[in-house]
Amino acid sequence: MPIAAPHQRPPPQQDGSDRIVIQQSDVASEQIRQVLSQLVDNSPADWILLHLAMGTMKMGGHRYGAFLDAATTAAKLAIYASFIEQGENIRKTGFLYHVEPKRVKAIVQEIQTAVADGQSLKVLNAKEPYYLIALPFLWQEEFPCDPQTSRVRIAGLTPSERKTIEDGLPPNAPMARILDQVEFNELLEKLHYLSQEELPVAQRMSFSDALMQHIKFRLLHSGTVIQVDSPLVDIPLFALVSESYAPKDERERAFAMLDDVARYFSILQAWVRSEEGAMRGIEVFDIDLNRRQEALQELDVLLRTWADKYHQEDGHPMVLQFAAGTREYD
Amino acid sequence: MPIAAPHQRPPPQQDGSDRIVIQQSDVASEQIRQVLSQLVDNSPADWILLHLAMGTMKMGGHRYGAFLDAATTAAKLAIYASFIEQGENIRKTGFLYHVEPKRVKAIVQEIQTAVADGQSLKVLNAKEPYYLIALPFLWQEEFPCDPQTSRVRIAGLTPSERKTIEDGLPPNAPMARILDQVEFNELLEKLHYLSQEELPVAQRMSFSDALMQHIKFRLLHSGTVIQVDSPLVDIPLFALVSESYAPKDERERAFAMLDDVARYFSILQAWVRSEEGAMRGIEVFDIDLNRRQEALQELDVLLRTWADKYHQEDGHPMVLQFAAGTREYD
Numbered sequence: 214m215p216i217a218a219p220h221q222r223p224p225p226q227q228d229g230s231d232r233i234v235i236q237q238s239d240v241a242s243e244q245i246r247q248v249l250s251q252l253v254d255n256s257p258a259d260w261i262l263l264h265l266a267m268g269t270m271k272m273g274g275h276r277y278g279a280f281l282d283a284a285t286t287a288a289k290l291a292i293y294a295s296f297i298e299q300g301e302n303i304r305k306t307g308f309l310y311h312v313e314p315k316r317v318k319a320i321v322q323e324i325q326t327a328v329a330d331g332q333s334l335k336v337l338n339a340k341e342p343y344y345l346i347a348l349p350f351l352w353q354e355e356f357p358c359d360p361q362t363s364r365v366r367i368a369g370l371t372p373s374e375r376k377t378i379e380d381g382l383p384p385n386a387p388m389a390r391i392l393d394q395v396e397f398n399e400l401l402e403k404l405h406y407l408s409q410e411e412l413p414v415a416q417r418m419s420f421s422d423a424l425m426q427h428i429k430f431r432l433l434h435s436g437t438v439i440q441v442d443s444p445l446v447d448i449p450l451f452a453l454v455s456e457s458y459a460p461k462d463e464r465e466r467a468f469a470m471l472d473d474v475a476r477y478f479s480i481l482q483a484w485v486r487s488e489e490g491a492m493r494g495i496e497v498f499d500i501d502l503n504r505r506q507e508a509l510q511e512l513d514v515l516l517r518t519w520a521d522k523y524h525q526e527d528g529h530p531m532v533l534q535f536a537a538g539t540r541e542y543d
Numbered sequence: 544m545p546i547a548a549p550h551q552r553p554p555p556q557q558d559g560s561d562r563i564v565i566q567q568s569d570v571a572s573e574q575i576r577q578v579l580s581q582l583v584d585n586s587p588a589d590w591i592l593l594h595l596a597m598g599t600m601k602m603g604g605h606r607y608g609a610f611l612d613a614a615t616t617a618a619k620l621a622i623y624a625s626f627i628e629q630g631e632n633i634r635k636t637g638f639l640y641h642v643e644p645k646r647v648k649a650i651v652q653e654i655q656t657a658v659a660d661g662q663s664l665k666v667l668n669a670k671e672p673y674y675l676i677a678l679p680f681l682w683q684e685e686f687p688c689d690p691q692t693s694r695v696r697i698a699g700l701t702p703s704e705r706k707t708i709e710d711g712l713p714p715n716a717p718m719a720r721i722l723d724q725v726e727f728n729e730l731l732e733k734l735h736y737l738s739q740e741e742l743p744v745a746q747r748m749s750f751s752d753a754l755m756q757h758i759k760f761r762l763l764h765s766g767t768v769i770q771v772d773s774p775l776v777d778i779p780l781f782a783l784v785s786e787s788y789a790p791k792d793e794r795e796r797a798f799a800m801l802d803d804v805a806r807y808f809s810i811l812q813a814w815v816r817s818e819e820g821a822m823r824g825i826e827v828f829d830i831d832l833n834r835r836q837e838a839l840q841e842l843d844v845l846l847r848t849w850a851d852k853y854h855q856e857d858g859h860p861m862v863l864q865f866a867a868g869t870r871e872y873d
Contacts (some may be wrong), residue, residue: 245624252620252657252664257805258599259666261591262617264808269588271621272815276641284614287592290582291601291610294575309764311606311757327582334582336589427641434639466815473823474808475587478594480868481803485602485796490832491868492839493803496850499858502820508853509822512863515845520826523838528829530870533842538810538821540860 265471272467274342274431282335289334292317293324332413343408344401344428345435349387351404352453356390364391367446374445381441386454391441397451401428435464477534490531497540509537595801602797604672604761612665619664622647623654662743673738674731674758675765679717681734682783686720694721697776704775711771716784721771727781731758765794807864820861827870839867 253259262284269275269283296306296317303321307314327334358364364382365375378391392400402420405428409417418424432438441450483491500508512535520533583589592614599605599613626636626647633651637644657664688694694712695705708721722730732750735758739747748754762768771780813821830838842865850863 241627245627248623248654248658249620251661252616252654253666254663256667257801258595258603259613259617260805261595261801261808262614262667263620264805264812265588265591265595266614266617266621267624270618270640271625273588274639275588277618277622278641280618281615283589284592284596284618285611286582287589287596288600288607288610288614290579290593291596292607293578294597295601297571297575305760308756308760309604310600311608311754313753324578324582328578331581333584336583337586337592423643424641426638430635430638463815463817466817469823470808470811470815471587471591473811473825474804475590475594476825477807477866478591478800478804479871480866481800482594482597483868484866485793485800487793487796488868490835490839491866492843493799493866494843494846494864495803495806496846496863498850498854498861498863499856500853500861501855502859504853504855505820505859505861508849509820512849513822513824515849516824516826519838519842519845520828523830523834524828525831525834526829529832529835531828531830531835531867532870533826533828533865533867534824535863535865536807536810536814536821536823537861537863538813538818540862541809 264474268467268471269337272464274345274435275337276342276427279335279337279342283337286334286336289320289324292320296321330413333416335416342431344404345431345437346457347408348400348404348432348437349453349455349457351407352400353387353389355400355403356392356396358388358390360388364389364452365450366390367393367448367450370445378441378443378445378450381443382439382452383454385456386452387456389453391450391452393448393450397429397438398425401425404428473534473536476532480532480534490529512537594804598797598801599667602794604675604765605667606672606757609665609667609672613667616664616666619650619654622650626651660743663746665746672761674734675761675767677738678730678734678762678767679783679785681737682722682730683717683719685730685733686722686726688718688720690718694719694782695780696720697723697778697780700775708771708773708775708780711773712769712782713784715786716782717786719783721780721782723778723780727759727768728755731755734758803864803866806862810862810864820859842867 249263253263266280270277270280292306292310292312295309296303299305299309303314303317306312307317310317312320324334326332363372363375363379365378367375370378402425405418405420405424429438433440437453437455439452439454441452443450480491481493484493516533516535579593583593596610600607600610622636622640622642625639626633629635629639633644633647636642637647640647642650654664656662693702693705694709697705700708712721732755735748735750735754759768763770767783767785769782769784771782773780810821811823814823846863846865
């Protein structure tokens with residue numbers, strides 16, 4: 214029985230041959246670290262971009278094109294902000310950013326149109342690409358199943374063969390039909406068109422084999438769907454194994470990280486503008502590793518006690534963020 | 544005398560007509576905030592990109608094109624990292640990022656070539672564009688001046704007229720000649736070519752009028768150079784008023800912000816990987832505004848005392864970063 218045992222996620226397969234290696238080896242990790250350190254050097258802005266690219270694409274599953282579009286949108290918004298500050302002077306804004314005046318004009322118009330029409334620009338505006346979030350719902354809606362009927366409807370199988378395939382699924386797999394390749398592909402196509410309806414026409418993407426492969430790969434990679442290769446049938450089957458897209462462990466932490474960094478950035482922006490009540494600080498120190506755990510626990514308690522001491526209902530809303538770890542620079 | 548009084552930076556002028564408005568009005572600031580909130584919504588990755596675009600371009604003076612190049616480089620490095628992790632499989636890497644295999648191949652080759660040749664990729668690798676850092680040195684080297692000779696060498700002026708112009712400079716202005724438009728432009732061109740020599744041939748930019756205007760605007764905008772419009776001469780003059788490019792006030796804080804965020808991001812990456820000794824936390828609370836100042840001072844002392852308590856010479860290097868301020872979300 215090649216179906217994975219419960220709780221043991223199989224390496225998702227593509228065409229039965231390529232296996233996605235989810236755990237990177239230490240060698241690969243060290244190789245990546247060296248290349249990045251050599252190329253990025255010690256420029257903080259580049260490290261922020263790199264951490265962000267890793268967080269959104271490598272961990273989060275956003276497309277390469279989506280990340281580049283979002284970066285371009287951010288750059289356009291910075292230009293727009295200067296345009297307003299410079300008294301809506303296109304020429305001065307162009308000089309500041311080294312952009313041709315007609316390009317500045319087009320950028321300003323694009324943003325003004327989006328604001329007026331309530332449209333969105335090309336951003337990474339979901340925490341996760343739509344297909345990871347929406348697929349479990351659409352699958353259960355389109356291919357529901359109840360405890361009395363088998364999840365497997367493939368022709369030519371006996372009831373006991375169907376049960377054998379079904380028993381190989383993880384115990385928490387939702388009550389939804391197991392699909393063959395054609396059904397699964399059609400579901401992905403439907404999912405794609407539904408997601409596009411919410412976008413402005415200019416931002417819609419056409420569906421292609423390449424996009425379908427990308428979506429399928431990400432669904433398998435994230436463990437939302439598993440491929441079932443049974444000797445009882447000669448075609449690959451696909452099973453939904455997650456009720457909803459629930460990031461966990463490292464992925465969940467990666468999302469929390471982006472939330473933390475965005476808020477931290479926002480507090481520091483207030484500090485840059487010298488707003489009252491905004492504060493930032495760094496403590497650099499060396500520690501006896503035997504006392505590190507004790508120190509971090511004490512820190513956690515210290516800060517909670519401090520916040521409790523000053524908390525007052527209906528007061529001014531405040532947030533304190535902190536992070537501690539190994540110092541990797543001098 | 545239209546030369547600025549000491550310590551009072553004049554609004555830099557462009558062609559004597561356009562004035563750069565350095566202080567944004569509250570109305571503009573509110574207008575920008577509204578547009579950004581509407582368009583960016585609550586996606587943390589987009590806010591990080593936006594804060595970064597503002598920090599590097601609007602505050603830091605990097606070109607629009609430089610920011611987009613750096614974002615593309617970061618995305619390519621994320622692809623490269625996945626390529627290594629996926630056992631150097633181009634097809635799988637392409638599926639994960641929705642990029643054509645031949646494009647993945649080109650990206651991988653570009654990075655491998657850069658590593659092998661010790662070249663750099665297109666990044667924002669100086670905290671500040673080269674011309675803000677290098678100009679004061681080149682100017683003083685090319686047009687030195689000693690206390691016995693006037694900074695002004697314009698023909699047709701009496702010694703006392705020269706002194707009148709010179710006396711209008713800020714007291715700490717370096718001993719360097721005041722230049723006319725042609726000399727200043729030639730200096731910028733020389734600065735440009737010197738900076739390009741350090742770059743790989745493929746990354747060099749040609750010098751253009753538009754680039755010259757951009758550089759001139761940024762030098763005036765940053766207060767490194769001032770334009771001197773004297774009724775004694777009928778041409779604009781340019782004076783170096785800063786010994787070295789020393790960002791101050793809001794600009795200095797903007798650099799510190801990027802450093803902080805990059806390090807904070809790095810600590811959180813360790814936390815995402817569940818590395819021992821990495822910790823992050825948030826305290827959400829409301830405060831009586833009359834006690835806010837007291838609370839923040841107490842926090843500062845608490846954390847310093849904590850770090851001092853656990854500091855041990857030759858111990859494991861640690862860093863704690865924190866920021867506190869108004870909570871802008873629920």
